[in-house]
Amino acid sequence: MPSEFSLIARHFTRPTANTVLGVGDDCAIVAPRAGYELLVSSDMLVAGTHFLPDTDPARLGWKTAAVNISDIAAMGAQPRWMTLALSLSAPDEPWIAALAQGFADCCAAFGVDWIGGDTTRGPLNLCATVFGEAPAGRAIRRSGARAGDDIWVSGWPGLAALGLKHLLEGTPLNGDWRDTCIEALERPQPRVALGLALNGMASAMLDVSDGLAGDLAHILERSGCGAELEDAALPLGPALAACNDARLARQCVLGGGDDYELLFTAPPALREAIAALVPGLGLPISRIGRCLAEPGLNLKHRDGSVAPLAITGFDHFA
Numbered sequence: 001m002p003s004e005f006s007l008i009a010r011h012f013t014r015p016t017a018n019t020v021l022g023v024g025d026d027c028a029i030v031a032p033r034a035g036y037e038l039l040v041s042s043d044m045l046v047a048g049t050h051f052l053p054d055t056d057p058a059r060l061g062w063k064t065a066a067v068n069i070s071d072i073a074a075m076g077a078q079p080r081w082m083t084l085a086l087s088l089s090a091p092d093e094p095w096i097a098a099l100a101q102g103f104a105d106c107c108a109a110f111g112v113d114w115i116g117g118d119t120t121r122g123p124l125n126l127c128a129t130v131f132g133e134a135p136a137g138r139a140i141r142r143s144g145a146r147a148g149d150d151i152w153v154s155g156w157p158g159l160a161a162l163g164l165k166h167l168l169e170g171t172p173l174n175g176d177w178r179d180t181c182i183e184a185l186e187r188p189q190p191r192v193a194l195g196l197a198l199n200g201m202a203s204a205m206l207d208v209s210d211g212l213a214g215d216l217a218h219i220l221e222r223s224g225c226g227a228e229l230e231d232a233a234l235p236l237g238p239a240l241a242a243c244n245d246a247r248l249a250r251q252c253v254l255g256g257g258d259d260y261e262l263l264f265t266a267p268p269a270l271r272e273a274i275a276a277l278v279p280g281l282g283l284p285i286s287r288i289g290r291c292l293a294e295p296g297l298n299l300k301h302r303d304g305s306v307a308p309l310a311i312t313g314f315d316h317f318a
């Protein structure tokens with residue numbers, strides 16, 4: 001196995017565009033813009049828990065960066081810098097090169113400088129930390145939802161969960177949808193442009209990593225309100241087209257993890273302004289329910305009946 005230092009020099013040292021000092025010293029140096037706050041988030045990907053050990057390394061690198069960038073998008077902020085701490089058992093250098101390239105490609109796609117990290121020997125584990133910027137006081141928190149606000153979700157939640165079910169259990173997927181679902185799982189697209197556009201509009205926001213219903217419950221808890229989702233308004237179409245199974249599609253849309261779509265709330269007065277973002281972003285946004293003063297999360301079925309929503313999110317320790 002090549003030395004730690006040659007790995008760093010060959011694969012982990014990348015040009016930077018917005019950084020005072022990148023890889024090579026004891027610390028990197030960055031200069032946030034005046035009047036902005038720094039946002040920091042870490043996400044760890046553990047082999048066997050967060051990804052299948054035989055995952056394509058370039059896609060794994062991409063996903064490690066993407067899930068971190070998604071957390072900055074979820075605050076309506078601009079991602080700017082990233083570090084990657086990794087432990088490797090004894091993988092070959094082409095594998096490491098592909099991992100580093102995938103990670104660097106995702107950083108570059110979202111204007112993020114890869115500015116440092118740590119490299120050690122151990123069970124395969126990838127931990128990235130992302131740094132972002134938002135105008136002071138303007139980052140969108142989970143706590144701002146109010147009774148009467150609409151609830152929105154971007155894109156096609158549920159496809160990543162279908163991709164995982166296909167890989168793990170052989171769940172059949174139709175034609176081109178198979179690749180779309182696996183792409184959603186292995187090469188998620190953080191919704192940075194949408195997050196930035198919602199700054200000043202969304203009252204609360206998060207990225208859906210553990211399932212739409214469970215993650216919505218986090219917003220409700222922090223905001224001290226309840227919600228009613230409308231089954232007829234859920235973006236079920238693509239998941240249904242992929243698997244031809246209405247029950248499974250609904251379960252994946254409401255409970256599937258790894259989507260990295262943005263789930264947010266906003267006052268009804270902003271409906272038109274939010275819908276007007278869609279053409280520019282090339283990304284659908286669905287209005288799926290509303291916040292209520294009474295606590296709890298309910299689903300309004302197509303026959304008009306309302307019942308508590310049983311689906312909860314993923315919990316590593318449950």
Ligand code: ADP
Pocket residue numbers: 008012013022023024025026027028083084085086115116117118119
């Ligand atoms: P130290 O011993 O001071 O912690 P290291 O030898 O661990 O420094 O790292 C040397 C330089 O290489 C540092 O700038 C560090 O940020 C960078 N580096 C180490 N591993 C990585 C990595 N996986 N990705 C990017 N930079 C890395």
Ligand code: MG
Pocket residue numbers: 025026
């Ligand atoms: Mg040092």
